């Protein structure tokens with residue numbers, strides 16, 4: 001160990017300091033994961049070298065065999081993980097270990113800061129804690145690295161308390177190439193110098209990384225190979241156990257759950273490639289991060305090329321795994337790859353296969369499929385407006401809660417089977433949550449006729465539902481948009497049809513329209529209300545009100561369309577207000593109050609809160625007096 005202390009300490013970036021604090025003080029019990037993280041970094045470094053070595057064989061020198069060596073020193077309470085991968089220069093050390101480059105990390109940290117203890121440790125578990133997890137078990141960490149081809153080496157050192165140092169070291173003290181991470185273990189982490197524990201942990205967590213792993217019981221012991229580095233995806237399926245898949249999934253996805261769906265196949269024909277892909281059981285922490293791209297890795301004949309090839313469309317970004325192509329040239333550059341027709345064929349093939357596997361699961365194991373839909377449905381639905389060509393397939397995969405489903409999921413095929421005579425549209429209601437939606441007045445007329453309405457509560461629903469698509473020739477139509485067209489659909493047998501509005505009520509409606517003036521685009525008799533007195537809907541040509549609110553909230557809409565106020569002419573309150581001799585002053589207050597009531601039912605504020613409370617006070621006063 002080197003012990004120069006003259007170098008000026010540098011401070012960690014604020015977020016690293018926060019992450020470290022969290023790591024050190026976390027109640028996170030599964031500390032073993034640090035080993036997986038460090039081995040995964042070592043394997044990545046070996047894969048990067050393998051790739052750079054393709055165009056610059058000199059980097060490999062006379063040591064072409066990638067390898068990770070874990071050395072135990074119980075006496076000194078030290079654990080060392082060394083690789084002969086790409087290594088880091090002094091500058092790279094500073095950039096990599098002192099900052100956080102990973103996208104979404106900041107959002108993750110905010111979430112974790114607001115989470116309760118138990119929930120927090122679960123989040124850390126999902127996050128994949130990276131290099132800094134070393135500080136869960138070590139009170140001093142040193143990283144000595146020598147970049148492939150370089151004649152210099154550097155040492156990074158920190159106690160994880162807020163600062164670190166970086167200094168040059170004599171190359172004799174560094175690995176000939178690659179990185180050595182040395183952990184001075186904490187008092188309560190000495191079990192990590194126990195050969196049995198380490199071997200078992202590595203086999204369980206990292207047994208399938210594509211680089212062989214060796215273990216040295218003591219610094220002077222002979223290295224013993226404990227993992228062969230054979231790429232799991234190249235083995236025949238019959239030789240792979242579910243545990244092997246789970247272990248591999250965890251190392252490739254950086255998640256701690258189990259895969260909900262595993263896809264392992266070899267495509268043959270025009271293009272040959274192997275796919276090993278997983279759909280996780282739980283949501284990755286950054287699923288909705290706008291920067292989050294897919295993380296499928298691309299290999300060419302077992303050489304890792306890139307994880308930025310965007311093999312799957314964005315709406316399948318939760319799928320983790322890899323594709324290993326036999327056709328792409330090994331010397332293909334990362335920049336060129338995006339334009340390759342072979343990659344285009346792979347993208348198409350793998351995307352179609354993922355969707356067809358989902359379809360199969362939906363048909364054969366509904367329970368598992370619905371769980372998966374519950375977790376990732378909101379992301380899959382992005383495909384409805386992003387991937388026109390696969391829209392039909394995606395509509396087939398989509399599941400919905402509806403007004404008649406009692407909390408169960410329904411497919412559009414189920415919906416179509418329950419269409420009423422003369423029903424010309426697939427009706428939906430958009431809103432922030434199921435409870436609010438289920439009680440919205442706009443649904444009353446649909447309910448009275450037993451017409452099923454899809455209840456859409458995901459952010460993405462506002463966009464695809466308004467994209468003008470149809471299912472089985474029936475357009476999607478919002479229940480808050482335009483006329484409800486309900487009169488052609490029969491009421492259930494035994495229900496008396498409601499008589500048309502009386503003349504006096506029609507007069508009152510005309511009065512409300514004059515009173516409200518420009519605040520609304522129309523006031524009219526409602527077909528959709530059966531219980532409530534009033535509701536607001538969008539004009540016939542207008543945008544759904546929820547979508548409009550969303551866009552206006554995001555500053556993407558200059559002026560919102562004026563709503564239409566619909567009035568239930570059969571409601572006793574309306575009948576009384578319409579009756580001959582009703583107090584004109586009361587009618588005027590009522591016109592405004594009814595409009596405000598409809599706004600409130602939609603989750604909005606009254607037009608003018610002060611005027612609203614003055615009117616309410618007046619009306620209540622009249623009631624008492």
Ligand SMILES: Nc1ncnc2c1ncn2[C@@H]1O[C@H](COP(=O)(O)OP(=O)(O)OP(=O)(O)O)[C@@H](O)[C@H]1O
Pocket residue numbers: 037041042045083085086087088096097102128129130131132178179254
């Ligand atoms: N053994 C190593 N050899 C070379 N570079 C390394 C090594 N270990 C870490 N690094 C560098 O440090 C960076 C930070 O590592 P860290 O584990 O914190 O995050 P990551 O590996 O980028 O992300 P993730 O944990 O999601 O894989 C890596 O991206 C890499 O550039």
